[in-house]
Amino acid sequence: MKKTTIAILVILTAVIVVQFSCRKTDNIPASGNPDSEWLSGGSETAFDQGSGSFSHAFSSLSAHLLRVHEIGDGQFGATFVSAPAPVNPGLGPIFNNVSCSSCHVSDGRGKIPGIGESAANMLFRLSIPGVGEHGNPVPVPGYGDQLQTRSLLNVTREGDVNITYTDNTYYFADGEAYQLRTPAYALTGLYTTMPANVLLSPRVAAPVFGLGLLEAVSDASILASADPDDKDGDGISGKPNYVWDILNQKSVLGRFGWKANQPTLLQQVAAAYNGDIGITNFLFPKESSQGQTQFDSAPNSKSYELADSLLYSVQFYVRTLQVPVRRNVTAPMVVQGKALFIKAGCDKCHKLDLRTDVDVSFPSVSNQLIHPFTDLLLHDMGPGLADNRPDFLASGSEWRTAPLWGIGLTQKVNNHTNFLHDGRARNLMEAIMWHGGEALSSKVKVSHFTKTEREAILAYLNSL
Template structure:
């Protein structure tokens, strides 16, 4: 009996000890379908081409249109007149020769890495105080609404701009420091004279192209339901909708594209990029961009307009139907703990995880459950990130919440990890530390976390 008692109690003690150990930790589990960031429009290719795949649920005919749009997106435009009449009319002033010059591999641009290097997807919007035609900005009198540092051979380019960085040190609660970089923009060469003293300079980095059609398919009522411009719930977050001019309809409507949500739809966004970035006219933007003293009417062009509606629509379709890469490591415990902390410090107050699309003319984009981590609203991000440039209803401190999907693949696709509207943040950590204004409480909570906890949040964001 004594022997039996000893054999019985030992396994029991081991069992009790084992249970106590297991009770100290509960494994987290992902949500059902959490890896499907773009719903049915999700891709599982994580290579250097990760941002360039068509949504898998397109029809055969739609895939043909996607392919043509892809070709137009990547083709280099040439100076007019040329034998290749379908792609002549470049400039006369421009920033890039094709769409992929800023969105390389459909990805994200960056600021110049050294003085004198031409931009790789960073451009400078120019304006002066006041409201222009249809509620937009007043252009700088000499250089217009965008500084163009390239030109065709018969013209001098507008000049050169450089980015100069000053260090800004941030200290965590545990005493660890991080040195951020604060940019200043200078113009060592201006070929058409000085700018006005009150010029407003707004840097804008080209963002990754994925999932844009899905964001267009989110119902306006969904976005407006997330808005709280007067912070009536008292949480310190006052998301605001921008209302902008829709050229095709001639009306003011909800803005949802661009760093300040200053474009109402993808077609106008694409046409605006053709005009400002490449110097290609369209039915929406028929005028050439020329600095004061240059007569554009005397410079050969590629037709009126230089890109017709059929081709503009193909590029718009392509831009609408790029698949969203799936989440990686979404079942990993560190990533799941990072997601939980991301929620706990209130990052999801602006970076809303889950949205539902409504009906869209492209059937593949309709009625999809997506996880873009944005509310598509404007938020005051504080003085440090301000460009001091109003844009329709956006103030100089306000920016649209950028979608976070694809963040962890930017390095794979574009060989850098620069973030924020001007690329000043060299990684996710720096981007978080630049958050101010409405995001200050979340940023302060992040700074109070342990090094391990901060790393988990970064791991989560890089899984998106």
């Protein structure tokens, strides 16, 4: 039965690929050079541009590994409940959400709350000024390093956040107006006093596809683009973040998260289970409770709620999600937009190409030319986007360059176009015009483009 199921899956996959390759309206090539810019994820590119385009497993997985991916997929979507329970027990006692997929909807981008809605689906990092033992942010006494906005029955939640926006009108060089909205965050319903010097950083869930390919990029490749002192004088001074690896008990290069504050997919997944859902695991074996922090914890064999096999299956799931294929690459407006993207200098941080390291143990991610549009480094984005909360070596105004692959499918997959770390940008042009700091020169250049040129650069971004 299992072999039959796999055979059917292979046949269906082949049919889907052929259908998407041959439909002229999709403007996707039937085949081509493995180094083609159409193939954002190299050989692990999904030929899909629909609502499920972020959720395809690597095509090269064996039947056994595909089964592991499927188990991880089920676990990623599993809803946890309070213990005791026969299935998925252990929720809380305080938490932010009940499953991974509740925030990473369809493996894509999180949505900010609407007017009058609770901010529970957003994550709010907390700390106080200072540096912890491992270079980490200092947790807030009584709260820890994030605000838990939900709790089990008869347990007091930590609080909530009220979000308001102020709209301001600006103008492109040709006189056309645009608006940017500035968010303000007010802590409400706190269960106990919050220190006056608390540092608050809002975060929306980022897409999880393609992460295995980004993990496969070597440290050396990332560091080759670093220029923290801007020795070449181009105004771009990307720098690496070094963070604490709990499993190996040492400081290593960070590459995941809005400030590159997680070193590996395993630690990112384990931390999210514990901090966001309140599920203990071997990396984070302490129960979520007010004021709890685990930066000093080392893995141990004591009792915890999530089996190692399930934790690793989720890690494998996010490691083996394909990247959607580019669309309309050869369309004249997209070609023009690419030239303008480079002319504005956007490619200095949003690097068009990276190559993964050779990995003989996992050929699926080995030596792949990929097009993630990131350098995985920190950049100063100026005071407008600053959260003023340091995170390891990241300053309060520095953010990791966000990958842009798949960004043009956000509306189709996630039914919104809210971008940036806190979702303040309502569309891609607003996201561009929020850029400051090292990206100020690029923003100014875009602001001086003609309306047709601005439309072209948006066409290019929407093709990614």
